[in-house]
Amino acid sequence: xxxxxxxxxxxxxxxxxxxxxxxxxxxxxxxxxxxxxxxxxxxxxxxxxxxxxxxxxxxxxxxxxxxxxxxxxxxxxxxxxxxxxxxxxxxxxxxxxxxxxxxxxxxxxxxxxxxxxxxxxxxxxxxxxxxxxxxxxxxxxxxxxxxxxxxxxxxxxxxxxxxxxxxxxxxxxxxxxxxxxxxxxxxxxxxxxxxxxxxxxxxxxxxxxxxxxxxxxxxxxxxxxxxxxxxxxxxxxxxxxxxxxxxxxxxxxxxxxxxxxxxxxxxxxxxxxxxxxxxxxxxxxxxxxxxxxxxxxxxxxxxxxxxxxxxxxxxxxxxxxxxxxxxxxxxxxxxxxxxxxxxxxxxxxxxx
Amino acid sequence: xxxxxxxxxxxxxxxxxxxxxxxxxxxxxxxxxxxxxxxxxxxxxxxxxxxxxxxxxxxxxxxxxxxxxxxxxxxxxxxxxxxxxxxxxxxxxxxxxxxxxxxxxxxxxxxxxxxxxxxxxxxxxxxxxxxxxxxxxxxxxxxxxxxxxxxxxxxxxxxxxxxxxxxxxxxxxxxxxxxxxxxxxxxxxxxxxxxxxxxxxxxxxxxxxxxxxxxxxxxxxxxxxxxxxxxxxxxxxxxxxxxxxxxxxxxxxxxxxxxxxxxxxxxxxxxxxxxxxxxxxxxxxxxxxxxxxxxxxxxxxxxxxxxxxxxxxxxxx
Numbered sequence: 073x074x075x076x077x078x079x080x081x082x083x084x085x086x087x088x089x090x091x092x093x094x095x096x097x098x099x100x101x102x103x104x105x106x107x108x109x110x111x112x113x114x115x116x117x118x119x120x121x122x123x124x125x126x127x128x129x130x131x132x133x134x135x136x137x138x139x140x141x142x143x144x145x146x147x148x149x150x151x152x153x154x155x156x157x158x159x160x161x162x163x164x165x166x167x168x169x170x171x172x173x174x175x176x177x178x179x180x181x182x183x184x185x186x187x188x189x190x191x192x193x194x195x196x197x198x199x200x201x202x203x204x205x206x207x208x209x210x211x212x213x214x215x216x217x218x219x220x221x222x223x224x225x226x227x228x229x230x231x232x233x234x235x236x237x238x239x240x241x242x243x244x245x246x247x248x249x250x251x252x253x254x255x256x257x258x259x260x261x262x263x264x265x266x267x268x269x270x271x272x273x274x275x276x277x278x279x280x281x282x283x284x285x286x287x288x289x290x291x292x293x294x295x296x297x298x299x300x301x302x303x304x305x306x307x308x309x310x311x312x313x314x315x316x317x318x319x320x321x322x323x324x325x326x327x328x329x330x331x332x333x334x335x336x337x338x339x340x341x342x343x344x345x346x347x348x349x350x351x352x353x354x355x356x357x358x359x360x361x362x363x364x365x366x367x368x369x370x371x372x373x374x375x376x377x378x379x380x381x382x383x384x385x386x387x388x389x390x391x392x393x394x395x396x397x398x399x400x401x402x403x404x405x406x407x408x409x410x411x412x413x414x415x416x417x418x419x420x421x422x423x424x
Numbered sequence: 425x426x427x428x429x430x431x432x433x434x435x436x437x438x439x440x441x442x443x444x445x446x447x448x449x450x451x452x453x454x455x456x457x458x459x460x461x462x463x464x465x466x467x468x469x470x471x472x473x474x475x476x477x478x479x480x481x482x483x484x485x486x487x488x489x490x491x492x493x494x495x496x497x498x499x500x501x502x503x504x505x506x507x508x509x510x511x512x513x514x515x516x517x518x519x520x521x522x523x524x525x526x527x528x529x530x531x532x533x534x535x536x537x538x539x540x541x542x543x544x545x546x547x548x549x550x551x552x553x554x555x556x557x558x559x560x561x562x563x564x565x566x567x568x569x570x571x572x573x574x575x576x577x578x579x580x581x582x583x584x585x586x587x588x589x590x591x592x593x594x595x596x597x598x599x600x601x602x603x604x605x606x607x608x609x610x611x612x613x614x615x616x617x618x619x620x621x622x623x624x625x626x627x628x629x630x631x632x633x634x635x636x637x638x639x640x641x642x643x644x645x646x647x648x649x650x651x652x653x654x655x656x657x658x659x660x661x662x663x664x665x666x667x668x669x670x671x672x673x674x675x676x677x678x679x680x681x682x683x684x685x686x687x688x689x690x691x692x693x694x695x696x697x698x699x700x701x702x703x704x705x706x707x708x709x710x711x712x713x714x715x716x717x718x719x720x721x722x723x724x725x726x727x728x729x730x731x732x733x734x735x736x737x738x739x740x741x
Contacts, residue, residue, distance in 0.1 A: 263527065
C-alpha cells in the first residue's frame, strides 16, 4: 500500500506526465467517437466515369445532367489527385448491351487512395443504380482496382500511411531518447565542452536518426511489397525522398520537446500525448475526409498528414514529383521552421 | 598572467542562489582546489568556467578568453572531467577516445599515438578494445581522464575526480593529476575531501553557500587558525551523549564541539593556558569518561569549520 501510494505521489508530482495522462484518453475517445459515425453516411459523393461503352455514355449523359466523363485512365488519375472525386468508375465496352441482355457484367472502380471507404460506398450506389436496368437475371459485380488495373486492397490505402507513421514516430522517439539519455549520462556535456557547435551536435543526431528510420521504413516497404503485394506504382526513389523530407519536418519538434523538458519520463509522456492523436488524425488509419470539419483542420497541423498523403499518391497513383510538390513544400517549410526553432532552443537548454 | 580570472560571479536558478559573488584567480601551472560541501557551488563554478552554463552576472576568463563571449576559444583550451563519466558505454575505450579526439580536431595519426600513450600511462592499454560498459568505475575514470586531455588542454577541470573510487584508484588518479601538472597543465579541481585538497592543491578556495570564504595556500590557511588562537583537541569519549556535548558547548572558552565519529569529538577552544586541563575538568564535570585525548594540528577541515561554523560532512555544529 505504501509503495503504491508513493508511486502515485511520485507520478503526480510530475506535472507534464499528469497532463499527458489526462489528455491521452480524452483525445482517444473524442477522436474515435467522431470518426466512426461518419462511416455510415454515404452523403454527397462525387464520382467520374471512364467510358469505353458509347451506348452507356449516351444513356448516362441523358439521365444525369452534369456527369463527369473522362477520356482515359490517365485523366482519371489527375482527377483523383485533385481530390475532386472520390472514385472513378470504369465502364467496359458493351456494358449496357450486356446488362440489357441479362449477362453478368463487371464494373471496375478506382477508388481515391485517400478515401477508400467512400469509394466502397460509391460502388454500392452504382450497383443500386445499374441494377434496375438489367431487369432480369443479369448481375452487376464490382471490382476495386488501382489505375494500372491491379486489384485495390484496403491495405494499399494503409501501407503508405503506416510507412510514413513508422518513419516519423521512430525518429521522434529515437531522437528524444538519444538526447535525454546523453544528457542524463553526462556525455552531452562532453560533446559541448569540445569546440563543436550545438547545431552540429543536433544535425549529427538528426542524420543518424534519419538513417535509422530509412532502414526501418525499407523493412516495412519490403514486407508490404513481398508479403502483402501492395501496389508501388511510383518510383521508389521518390518514396525515399519524401520520407527524408517528412522525417526532417518532424524532428525539430522532437528536439524542442526534449530540450525544454529535463527528464526522460516527462519528455516521453508529452511526446506521446502529441504523436498519438497525430496517428489517428493524419489519415493513416481513417480517411481525413470522413472526419468532422474541425478535426480536418487539426489534421492540417501534423506533418504526418502531408507525408502520408504524398506517399499514397506516389505509391498508389504512381504520380511524378510535380503532383506532390505541394505536400513537399509544406513539409520542407515544416522542416525549416521546426529545425530553425529547435537549434537555439537546444543550445539554450544545454546552458542552464 | 592569470590562467583563470573569475570576477564577482553570480548564478541564480529560479529561486536558488547557487553562486553569490565568487571571485578568484588561478595562476598558470597551479593546482587550484575548490573545497566545499555538496551544493556549495563548486560544480556550478566549474560548469560556468567550462562554458556549459551561463552566469547570471559577473565575468570569467579562461586562458585569456571570456567564457560568455568566446566560448569556442575557451573550449579549445580546456579539458573536463565531470562528476559523471563522459564516455559512451557501448563503445570501446579506443572508439571513445578516437571519437573525442576527432571532435577536438586532433589529426587521426596524432590521436592514435596520444591514445596509446594515455592508455599505457593509466594501465588501460590492454583494455582498449573492450566496451566501456564492462569496466569498473575506477577503470572508467582512468579512461575518462585520458579522454579529457586528448587535445592537450592548457587547463584541466576535474569535478570530484575521486568520488566513489576505491582507495587504490584514488591514489593513482591523484598521482596522475600531479604528473599532468608537472608537465605544465593548470589544474582546477573540486572536492569535498579535505585530505584530497591538502594532498594535491597549491592553493585552496573554500566555498560555502555560493561564497568563497577563504582562499590561500593550505599551509597559510592552517596557520590562520593557529594565529587566531584556536586550540583543537580531539577526545575519544565512549558512550558520550548528545546532551552532554551540548552542555559542553555552552561552557566558557569552548567555541565549537564537532562530532567526528561515533565516539570521537573535536573541541575548538580559545587558546587559553592549560587548555587541555581545562577541557578534561569540564568533561569530567559532565560525567563523561575520556579514553584518549590529544591536541591536534589544525587540518583543512578545522579551517572549514572555523570559517563556516559547520562541518563539511554533515553540517553538524
